Amino acid sequence: DTGVSQDPRHKITKRGQNVTFRCDPISEHNRLYWYRQTLGQGPEFLTYFQNEAQLEKSRLLSDRFSAERPKGSFSTLEIQRTEQGDSAMYLCASSPGRFGPFEQYFGPGTRLTVT
Amino acid sequence: DAKTTQPTSMDCAEGRAANLPCNHSTISGNEYVYWYRQIHSQGPQYIIHGLKNNETNEMASLIITEDRKSSTLILPHATLRDTAVYYCIVSGYSNYQLIWGAGTKLIIKP
Numbered sequence: 001d002t003g004v005s006q007d008p009r010h011k012i013t014k015r016g017q018n019v020t021f022r023c024d025p026i027s028e029h030n031r032l033y034w035y036r037q038t039l040g041q042g043p044e045f046l047t048y049f050q051n052e053a054q055l056e057k058s059r060l061l062s063d064r065f066s067a068e069r070p071k072g073s074f075s076t077l078e079i080q081r082t083e084q085g086d087s088a089m090y091l092c093a094s095s096p097g098r099f100g101p102f103e104q105y106f107g108p109g110t111r112l113t114v115t
Numbered sequence: 116d117a118k119t120t121q122p123t124s125m126d127c128a129e130g131r132a133a134n135l136p137c138n139h140s141t142i143s144g145n146e147y148v149y150w151y152r153q154i155h156s157q158g159p160q161y162i163i164h165g166l167k168n169n170e171t172n173e174m175a176s177l178i179i180t181e182d183r184k185s186s187t188l189i190l191p192h193a194t195l196r197d198t199a200v201y202y203c204i205v206s207g208y209s210n211y212q213l214i215w216g217a218g219t220k221l222i223i224k225p
Contacts, residue, residue, distance in 0.1 A: 004158070031211070033211075033212075040217065041215075041217060042202055042215025042216055042217055042218055043159065043213075043215050044215070045212040045213065045214070048211050048212065055211065056211060056212070059212075091158050091159070093158070093159075103149075103161035103164065104151075104159075104161060104213070105161065106158030106159045106160070107158050108157060108158050109157075109158050
């Protein structure tokens, strides 16, 4: 399968714990995006990378959220000190090219439940 | 806020054409119209995009009005597997992010 993959698919954690999600984009895509989606809403943009450079992170929801893409390949999204309000689907997408959002290819998402 | 307006839900009979409208009256000259869909419990799937000409691919057709203030996504022969939430998004060529609304829930009925 050459699509975008995310791991884990589901994560249940207790409030206050840290969690980390991984995204493997389509190999030739140099752009990578993270979104959050809550029930009944469209995806909400969080951050994006052009290769290893994080070019936009102001939409990360708080300083508890951080993302990395160390070698311009896979990416991780970390949430520290999770809160119940962090429960959501976290989506990763990738796209080719240097300009425009182009068509973005999404992974299946990681569903986070904070108890 | 999303820059598009879509109906909350629509029904369509299997085998018929599904026509999904979208209003984007504040679209600017360099903004594209994108359509994605999201089948339950899956990540969104890109369908099609266009600037001002009508576009067609293997999944759908996109009809954009001459004034570009609205568009219609057409699924020519809807199947049960086309049941999904369909999102219409406008975004400029130099933008990196997509602003998503709540979309249209399309239900294909047998």
